Amino acid sequence: xDPQNKQNMRSPLARAIxxxxxxxxxxxxxxxxxxxxxxxxxxxxxxxxxxAHTGSDYATFIVWLRTPLAAILMILxxxxxxYHTALGLQVVIEDYVHSATKFAAVIAVRxxxxxxxxxxxxxxxxIALSG
Amino acid sequence: xxxxxxTRPRPLSPNIQIYRxxxxxxxxxxxxxxxxxxxxxxxxLVVWLVAAASGSQAYAAVQGAIGSWIGxxxxxxxxxxxxxxxxxxxxxxxWDTVHGFELRxxxxxxxxxxxxxxxxxxxxxxxxxxxxx
Numbered sequence: 444x445d446p447q448n449k450q451n452m453r454s455p456l457a458r459a460i461x462x463x464x465x466x467x468x469x470x471x472x473x474x475x476x477x478x479x480x481x482x483x484x485x486x487x488x489x490x491x492x493x494x495a496h497t498g499s500d501y502a503t504f505i506v507w508l509r510t511p512l513a514a515i516l517m518i519l520x521x522x523x524x525x526y527h528t529a530l531g532l533q534v535v536i537e538d539y540v541h542s543a544t545k546f547a548a549v550i551a552v553r554x555x556x557x558x559x560x561x562x563x564x565x566x567x568x569x570i571a572l573s574g
Numbered sequence: 575x576x577x578x579x580x581t582r583p584r585p586l587s588p589n590i591q592i593y594r595x596x597x598x599x600x601x602x603x604x605x606x607x608x609x610x611x612x613x614x615x616x617x618x619l620v621v622w623l624v625a626a627a628s629g630s631q632a633y634a635a636v637q638g639a640i641g642s643w644i645g646x647x648x649x650x651x652x653x654x655x656x657x658x659x660x661x662x663x664x665x666x667x668x669w670d671t672v673h674g675f676e677l678r679x680x681x682x683x684x685x686x687x688x689x690x691x692x693x694x695x696x697x698x699x700x701x702x703x704x705x706x707x
Contacts, residue, residue: 476667479663480667486660494705525616531609531613559616567623
């Protein structure tokens, strides 16, 4: 039996499974919404905290950032923020860039967001765990 | 049967600049522009945090840049961009639940987003000024 014949013996359902956009295709769309929902309280908390520390000196600011609640929420903010940023920028790139640079641009955005989120989280951990 | 190599200019859809801007279209593109702008602001956020982790001197340098008059203008723009994207994002999340698609609802929610963004931006800067900024 040649491979072509073997292919034809598969049921229509077997051939269709894995080829459509069902379920997995909406993954990035859902991820953008879920990160957006997470960012609603996180960004409001961040904005309120920054306003509250407008007149603070360096030492006061660091003492605040060392508290577990501030460190945890700050790390969660960075993760949700850069996840949401990567998804959003990818949609913008896919809408406007149609040349071969599209793929490179999407990869650059993803890697850049990963690097920035990591740099931010490490900065928070350095502050939170020092002294 | 026409030759397969025959080509003629195909009709193109008109560019967006020939349409009169409407609240709906302006808010749509602003949501995207503010998103891209806020991505750049997120980079500044990381620079600021890395400076804070590096020590008081690096932190003071970044704080000085943000506190300069050009830094304050950008920060004010970032505040408004944040609240516009924030309120516009909530509007989108409501739409995702298949609510508020009637023309009247769309305009009410649109102007609510604009008004709320202005009020929240002013409130944030007044609060910041009261805290000693």
